[in-house]
Amino acid sequence: MRTSHIFTVALLTAGAAVAQPPVQYLDLRTPRVALNARVTDRDISSPDLQLGFGGDALRGRAFGRPINVTLDDARIRGIYGSGPVDLKMTQEEGALRAKGTFGGQLTDFRVTPQTFTGDVGRCSYQLTASEEGRYQGWRSCLAGLENPVSLSIPPAIGNDDARLVATLALILSR
Secondary structure, eight states, X not given: OOBOTTTHHHHHTTOSOOSSOOOEEEEEEOSSOEEEEEEOSSEEESSSXXXXXXXXXXXXXXXXXXXXXXXXSSEEEEEETTEEEEEEEEEETTEEEEEEEETTEEEEEEEOXXXXXXXXXXXXXXXXXXXXSOEEEEEEETTEEEEEEEXXXXXXXXXXXXXXXXXXXXXXXX
C-alpha cells in the first residue's frame, strides 16, 4: 500500500521520527455517537471495534458485524456484515475520493487535510479541519441533522490511502 499524498505533508511537519510512537486514537463525536478507538500500525480497538491490519487486509469485527476486506492502491473489496464492499479510490483535484459500496450501501466521499465531504451509507457529511487538526461540522442521517460532529484521524491511519478510506467508511457508515 502506498503512503497517502493527502496526509504526507501533515505527517512530515508533525515532528522527527520517534523510536516508539505515542498511543494514537481515532475519535468520532456526534450528538448520538461517541467513539474513541486505540490505533496502532497493526490494529484498531475499542469496545465496538476489534480490527486487525494484516498484509493487505482489514479483518475483524465492527459494531457486532464481521469485516473482511482486501486493500490495495486503487480498491477496497470484500464484505462487511452481509453486504459487499467495493470502493474505488482516486486522486481528484487534490482530494482522495472513494466511490462505490460499503456493506452494500452507496458511498461517495472526498477527503483532504482541510475537508471531509460526501455520503457514507445513509449519512451525508460536511466537515472542515480546525486549527487543532480535528474535522468539525455536521452530518445528516435518516434521523435528521446532527450538529456538532467532530472527527480526529491519527497518523497510523491517515498515512495510507486504503486504510484511511476503509476506516472512514466503516466508522462513518453507522
